[in-house]
Amino acid sequence: MFRVVCLVAILAVATNAYRRVCYHSNWSQYRQNPAKFLPENIDASLCTHVIYAFATLNGNHLKAFEWNDESTAWSKGMYERFNAMKSTNPSVKTSLAVGGWNMGSAPFTRIAASDASRTDFANDAVKFLRSHNFDGLDFDWEYPANRGSPPQDKQNFVLLVKKTREVFDAEAQSSGKPRLILSAATGAGKSKIETAYDFPQLVK
Structure with missing residues (x-):
């Protein structure tokens, strides 16, 4: 089922408006019915933001994970089908999540270094x-x-977020398009919070 989850997020938006952030997993397409779930099954009125999980990394670059995430000349990909929800709810915002438990830390360590x-x-x-x-x-x-x-990745993550935000800001200014949203799903356990995140710096 499509689910609403708790998300500790660093949302790069100026408003303090209420947000209901939801995730859609790209592996839900492989479940057996009736649990099989596709982008077309998302009720776009339920959430203010919907996050597509997950993309992966190829070196320093984002890369689609599933074989059918991207559109081709002969098929409409999951990304395109997912973002089609904006036609029924133009105010909904969509994001692409990169990472996840299975990807681990090593690819992020390399790009943050x-x-x-x-x-x-x-x-x-x-x-x-x-x-x-x-x-x-x-x-x-x-x-x-x-x-x-x-251990240095605690601060390197701050630097990665900071650089990404700076580039998003600059692109919005030069293109005239709305600034891309920046968020992060973080660990909620005390040990993870203390070792992994410099929240006072991240929220800046």
Whole structure:
């Protein structure tokens, strides 16, 4: 079933309006009926923001995970089908989540390690998100400075978020388009919060 989940998010928006943030998992297409769930089954009136999970990484760049995420000359992809919900609810915002438990920390550690790789990631992310009609990006790094991720990744994650936000800001200013949303799904356990996240810096 499509589910509403709790999300600790760093939403890069100016308003304090109420948000109901929902996730759609791209593997729900493989469930047996009646649990099989497709983008067309989403009730776009239920949520203010809907996040498509998950994309993966190829080096510093976003990459579709499922074979049918992207459209081809002969088929409409899941991204396109997912974003079609805007035709029934023009106010809904869609984001693409990158990461997840199965991807682990190593790909994020690599892109967060230097300013050059962080900049390359952010610049490519803008192109990828715009080309697929998403309104934002959701980081799902499970977890900085954990699961093989070195201690310095706690601050490197701050730098990655900061650089991505700067690039999103600059692109919106130059293109005249609404700024891409930036959010993060984070761990909720005390040990993860203390070791993985510098929240005072992240929320800036």
